[in-house]
Amino acid sequence: MRRSLHAPYFMSATRSAVTPEQLLRPEILALHAYPVPDSTGMVKLDAMENPYALPLPLREEIAQLVADAAINRYPDAAAHALKASIREAISLPPENSSLSAMQILLGNGSDEIIQLLAMAVAKPGAVLLSVEPSFVMYKMIAAFTGMQYVGVPLNADFTLNLPAMLESIKQHQPALIFLAYPNNPSGNLFDAAAIQKIIEAAPGLVVVDEAYYAFTDASFIPMLARYPNLLVMRTFSKLGMAGLRLGFLVGSTAWLAQLEKLRLPYNIGVLTQQVALKLLQHHAVLLQQATQIKQDRSLLQQRLSALKNVQPFTSDANFILFRTPQATQIFEGLKQRGVLIKNLSAGHPLLADCLRVTVGSPQENERFSVALQECLQTI
Numbered sequence: 001m002r003r004s005l006h007a008p009y010f011m012s013a014t015r016s017a018v019t020p021e022q023l024l025r026p027e028i029l030a031l032h033a034y035p036v037p038d039s040t041g042m043v044k045l046d047a048m049e050n051p052y053a054l055p056l057p058l059r060e061e062i063a064q065l066v067a068d069a070a071i072n073r074y075p076d077a078a079a080h081a082l083k084a085s086i087r088e089a090i091s092l093p094p095e096n097s098s099l100s101a102m103q104i105l106l107g108n109g110s111d112e113i114i115q116l117l118a119m120a121v122a123k124p125g126a127v128l129l130s131v132e133p134s135f136v137m138y139k140m141i142a143a144f145t146g147m148q149y150v151g152v153p154l155n156a157d158f159t160l161n162l163p164a165m166l167e168s169i170k171q172h173q174p175a176l177i178f179l180a181y182p183n184n185p186s187g188n189l190f191d192a193a194a195i196q197k198i199i200e201a202a203p204g205l206v207v208v209d210e211a212y213y214a215f216t217d218a219s220f221i222p223m224l225a226r227y228p229n230l231l232v233m234r235t236f237s238k239l240g241m242a243g244l245r246l247g248f249l250v251g252s253t254a255w256l257a258q259l260e261k262l263r264l265p266y267n268i269g270v271l272t273q274q275v276a277l278k279l280l281q282h283h284a285v286l287l288q289q290a291t292q293i294k295q296d297r298s299l300l301q302q303r304l305s306a307l308k309n310v311q312p313f314t315s316d317a318n319f320i321l322f323r324t325p326q327a328t329q330i331f332e333g334l335k336q337r338g339v340l341i342k343n344l345s346a347g348h349p350l351l352a353d354c355l356r357v358t359v360g361s362p363q364e365n366e367r368f369s370v371a372l373q374e375c376l377q378t379i
Helices: 056-068 080-089 109-121 136-144 162-172 192-201 237-244 253-259 270-281 283-305 327-336 362-376
Strands: 102-107 127-132 148-153 176-180 205-209 230-235 247-252 319-323 354-358
Touching: 056 270, 080 102, 080 270, 102 109, 102 253, 109 136, 109 176, 109 205, 109 230, 109 247, 109 253, 127 136, 127 162, 136 148, 148 162, 162 192, 176 192, 192 205, 237 270, 237 283, 247 253, 270 283, 283 319, 283 362, 327 354, 327 362
Parallel strands: 127 148, 127 176, 176 205, 205 230
Antiparallel strands: 102 247, 230 247, 319 354
16 A cells, blocks of 8 residues: 555654653652742742842843843854953953962752763763752762762751761762852851861762852852862842843863753853943942842841741841741631742751741832741631
8 A cells, every 4th residue: 555645754653652641860850840830910929039129221131132132143252251250240350360270060959060061971871969958950960960969967956967978988988078168048148167078079060050149248259279179059039030040160171161061052151241241340339239239138037936826947148038827827828928038948857847938029029028927826
């Protein structure tokens, strides 16, 4: 029988289509996609975003930049101008200076950099180690790249359990260690001396994730020259560029020259490069907003501390973790009142009955505080 010219060649009566269960790795099938809830019409305090708009004149400058951008052309693959501006913003000596042996690698947010690092070291049996609870993408990306993940529980007060960390390093010999500084979701800074002991004990790379650097005075960038196996990762998302998705990694040329081989070409688009460069030219505006957020954080911390049945934890980030009875009921009650925060109570045993609220504008913090008091009256 002659096959019709219009019959699709992929059709077969005897062959069934392959299923995801047959083709995909078991660890991928076991994963759940990163949850991003719908926040339409809500006071959005769930994602650690800067609540403040840019000044109108700066917005007008950005609008003109976007209008004139050559979006029909590929961007500068090496993002030379943007990297130079970042170096200046973080007080890193210029790339061609004899004082600098450090390079910068750019990523589409810090998530891409985490994945790139894991891909680079994912030899058979390689281990990625972090603490728990911490940023969930460390564990997820370990699964993406086929690495073995080891999570070392923090102490009950969310401080580092240094003996357990050192023992785990000795036992598992991790190729890659991630430490968030300040930590997410707890918001606290780990003891710097303890982190140094971890770096010294580590057989592989240690990445200090400083996503919330703008809200604290602590940093490991000055330690880069001292520890050859140390890398520092940051993102501009929390500073007010969440929509641009721009992260960067700082470390020695020896490491970053190899990691650059894995970075996809043109991963930082034309608009992100140009807008981020303009914003960094006005870095003081963003830092002023960060200072305001720190003041707002202090006031919100005081309000939470004054509430019965609410235990807030000290934070060096732009969010506050707090514990309250019947946290899920409180979370749902806040949503019903138009306020979206993050429910972490099922994420880890140490986070039982814990919720996390981003520090918003004074008006948003007031709306949250009033709604929370109303919810507490129902339990």
